[in-house]
Amino acid sequence: MTARHPARLLVVDTAPPELAVAELAAFEALGLQPVVNLRRLTDPALRERIAGRWPVLDFDGFDAAQLASALEDGGRGFDALKCRAGIPLDRTVLGRATAPDLERRLTLAGRAASGSETFDRVAAEEAGVTLLTTPGANAAAVAELTLALALDALRGVARRSAALHAGDWAAAVTGLPTTGLAGARFGVVGTGAVARQVALLARAFGAEVLAHGSERFTAERAAGWPGRRIASLAELLTECEVVSVHVPATAGTAGLIGEAELRLMRPGSVLVNTARASVVDEAALDRVLRDPSAGPAAAGVDVFDREGPGHRSPLAGNPYCTLSPHAAGMTRSAMREASRRLVDAFAAELARGPGPGPVSAEGSAVSEQGEGNAVYGPGEETGGSDPGGASALGDLVHWRGGLEGLLRATPGPAWSGALVRADRAGVADVLGRLLAGRLPLAELPLWAESVHLHDGVELGEDDAVIRFLVEASSPEIFEPITPDFCRRWLAVIGPGPSPTG
8 A cells, every 4th residue: 555644444334233343452562543434333332432533524425426525535635445234336436436536546455254246346456456355254254144044945934924913823833744854955056164164064964964165176176175076066956855045156256056056956955055146046046945946945144135224025925935134254253353353354464465365474564473363452442362372474374485484473372373375386386395394384374264255255276275273173174284284286287486595
């Protein structure tokens, strides 16, 4: 970020009320000057408190014209933007926010959520605006609701409760006995962080998990995944009693599951969509659910083409579908984690220096912030220290080049749970150095997990990902970093540069 300091930050919507002040203070500690939009804050005391400490605005962040006007701010402009909801950061808005006649031009925009489908990534790159999100922060929360919707669809919990509330015992017991998760085949479409967590939960219920991913989810890469790899989507749909969708909204996934795919599913099966509305055709799902001759008999849906106060869906009124208001990721812990990760990503980006691009860990917040947490350290609105122990870099760290300096600098508890992304050559370089004895295993965390699609982060053909942990609670996923581990993954990703020191 090249702007004069303190850089101006437009906060389109704050963290949840109990975290809002702490998050704003954390951004301020990074040298950013928050200007806060109060529109979605309903607590008068909190609004007054924020207005007494930071400049405030009041506008509809979902309205593109109002958002663009706020970013222009009478010609003053902003260096950075933070949001939580899916605001329309489209080409027009970006063009106005980066106009050459502004005192400050937007160079950084971050969303405390995994998705970025409402951001025009191409336009952002052309305008020199770096985009940050927090993939995986809500994985556990989304997985929980996914299983809840699957169980409701299988067992008819909501329908039976409504019947009993109406005094109709006969209706409440209609359709018993039901299929359960134990012994069922549970299919996941997608292999990111949410899909992995769903797979683990489904297995805990006794289900057999089948997984279908992109072409990069090869047999070799699926070796450590908690489910059996299925190469064909059609095969997964025909084999499973439950199918759960966990892929990002991209051009390649739009309409991935339409009427033809739905009719491949077993009669009496269940479909759950907690991913994105564009992946599953709502109208087609409504039609198929009403047809008992083929396809799923019940569904659970958390995402819709039209959301918010103007919500409309063909599924509204469908008695075979449980609806949820895009609430899968809305747990306190998930939103806290997303806030934490976003502030840490901002810290890394600010330390990286000028110019758009991925967040860089080299020379970033590690040396300046140590193992503390920029958002929820002691003394700022939380009543104590953060129990999570996350590193100052956050859980998603992008870098260009090798890992050696980063790994040498940060072994220890701060690394627990950190997900690190590098280019393929960078990972291969570290594995090669380990095998050559040039990076002693004692200097590294003890466990690692290979990841190739992290909850919506589409990795390029030259990307490889490894997650390093100090402790591993599930040996089915995490394994010690041994020579065998290094050799196996070198075989998968190809050799890196020859170790030199």
